[in-house]
Amino acid sequence: MMDCLFCKIVRGEIPAKKVYEDEYALAFEDIQPKAPTHVLIIPKKHIRGLKEAAAEDAELIGRLNLVAAQIGRERGIEDGYRTVLNVGPKSGQSVFHIHLHLLGGRDLSWPPG
Numbered sequence: 001m002m003d004c005l006f007c008k009i010v011r012g013e014i015p016a017k018k019v020y021e022d023e024y025a026l027a028f029e030d031i032q033p034k035a036p037t038h039v040l041i042i043p044k045k046h047i048r049g050l051k052e053a054a055a056e057d058a059e060l061i062g063r064l065n066l067v068a069a070q071i072g073r074e075r076g077i078e079d080g081y082r083t084v085l086n087v088g089p090k091s092g093q094s095v096f097h098i099h100l101h102l103l104g105g106r107d108l109s110w111p112p113g
């Protein structure tokens with residue numbers, strides 16, 4: 001996907017503060033953090049969003065969650081963090097390359113707005 005912002009980050013065409021990388025996934029600091037820890041975890045494969053994911057993406061989506069748990073452990077925020085997938089424009093999804101938000105390091109209210 002040539003025009004996709006997060007694909008450009010995967011290709012190194014746009015800089016990002018990388019937190020984690022493996023063969024399948026990349027994690028980097030959100031440019032406008034909403035909490036002391038606000039990391040975005042994305043698959044290297046372009047998937048538009050959760051509703052466009054296919055059965056073959058199941059393992060990849062699981063991997064994103066496990067990367068979030070690993071970063072949560074490393075950051076010492078296991079007393080309370082949240083993973084969020086915004087799905088569709090009414091949820092606030094603004095980048096159409098699936099990404100898991102990892103938010104923590106402060107009290108998190110429920111329900112989210």
Ligand code: 5GP
Nearest residue numbers: 005016028029030031032086092093094095
């Ligand atoms: P969404 O609103 O689609 O769920 O989340 C997109 C997130 O990407 C937002 O939290 C936004 O701050 C972040 N973001 C947008 N552009 C960039 C960028 O160029 N670099 C980084 N690191 N984050 C970005």
Ligand code: ZN
Nearest residue numbers: 004007046097
């Ligand atoms: Zn993409």
